[in-house]
Amino acid sequence: MLFTAFLLGLAAFSIYRVIIQAFYTVKPNERAVLTSLGRAERLDGQLVADLELTEEERARYRFPRLRVVGPGGPYFKWPWQDVHKVDVATQALDLTWDPTKRQTTIEAVTKDNLTTGVNGQIRFRVSEANLYPFIFGVADPLQHVMGYFIAVLRERIANFADPKGQRLLAGADASEAQGDVVGPDLSEGVSINDLRKNLPLLNEYMEQQCLTTGHRYGIELEAALITQIDPPPEVDRALSAINSTRNQVAADISTARADAEQQITMSKRAVDIAMNKAQAEVAPLKELAETLVHIKAQGGDAALRAYVRNMRIPLLKRARRIVQTTGTAS
Known part of the structure; x- marks a missing residue:
């Protein structure tokens, strides 16, 4: 069994x-x-x-x-x-x-x-x-x-290391070698910030x-x-303070650059306006000089004296006092 x-x-x-x-x-x-x-x-x-x-x-x-x-x-x-x-x-x-x-x-x-x-x-x-x-x-x-x-x-x-930061640092070294001023934004960053970015x-x-x-x-x-x-x-708190300071510095730099560019633009415009005014005042004198040269070339000294005499008439009408001098015998 x-x-x-x-x-x-x-x-x-x-x-x-x-x-x-x-x-x-x-x-x-x-x-x-x-x-x-x-x-x-x-x-x-x-x-x-x-x-x-x-x-x-x-x-x-x-x-x-x-x-x-x-x-x-x-x-x-x-x-x-x-x-x-x-x-x-x-x-x-x-x-x-x-x-x-x-x-x-x-x-x-x-x-x-x-x-x-x-x-x-x-x-x-x-x-x-x-x-x-x-x-x-x-x-x-x-x-x-x-x-x-x-x-x-x-x-x-x-x-x-942040690749972008390394390129900026390389550019900063080149600028310093050439005597240029490098801004704070080209400084090397904190490693934790670089990792996060x-x-x-x-x-x-x-x-x-x-x-x-x-x-x-x-x-x-x-x-x-x-x-x-x-x-x-x-x-983390220290990094937050560093980042806030850097952001403030970057904002101040941007504001200063904007103000400087505005002042430069206004100065350029003022120079242009002064040059235009000077050219406007010189233009009639140049035209008058060319006219006198042309009259003398065409009619001689007599024509030039006649032209000058005729041009004095409107001026004499506007004058309040006329002083006439006589030549002395030599």
């Missing part, structure tokens, strides 16, 4: 293990890899290649291409085979995610030696073309990639630096969304 029960139990286990568990399905957002006695099924002699890696890194990250089972099913597997399913859909994760500790922000030190908090998200997905390192290469690939991303981010923040540049840099994560760890970074850079409250 006991032997019969044992045979029935063994038969039931065999049916469950060989027939029921021999079939599996793969969801649309999943990919599967089969292992036979712990060894993954591979494509013959094919390795994953990435031109972004250096020669040393290529030798270190030599991962084989695996045979990937796509969505669908039911598929059949033997009892000595195991199925490893991976979600390949795009996922979002906060930068503060860390399974080993709780944290509300990521701390980083700027080039001004100021500790600031960084928050944001990253979007990633598992690389379907390189599942070997994700499943078998690293114990916790997501935690590993997050650590790599945070390390690169902190290094970038510690050395970040250039978040798209910082995100773009992080995406470029993480292009090789798909080959190293089997996780492809699709986007870096660093949204907040918040210094400590006392530093």
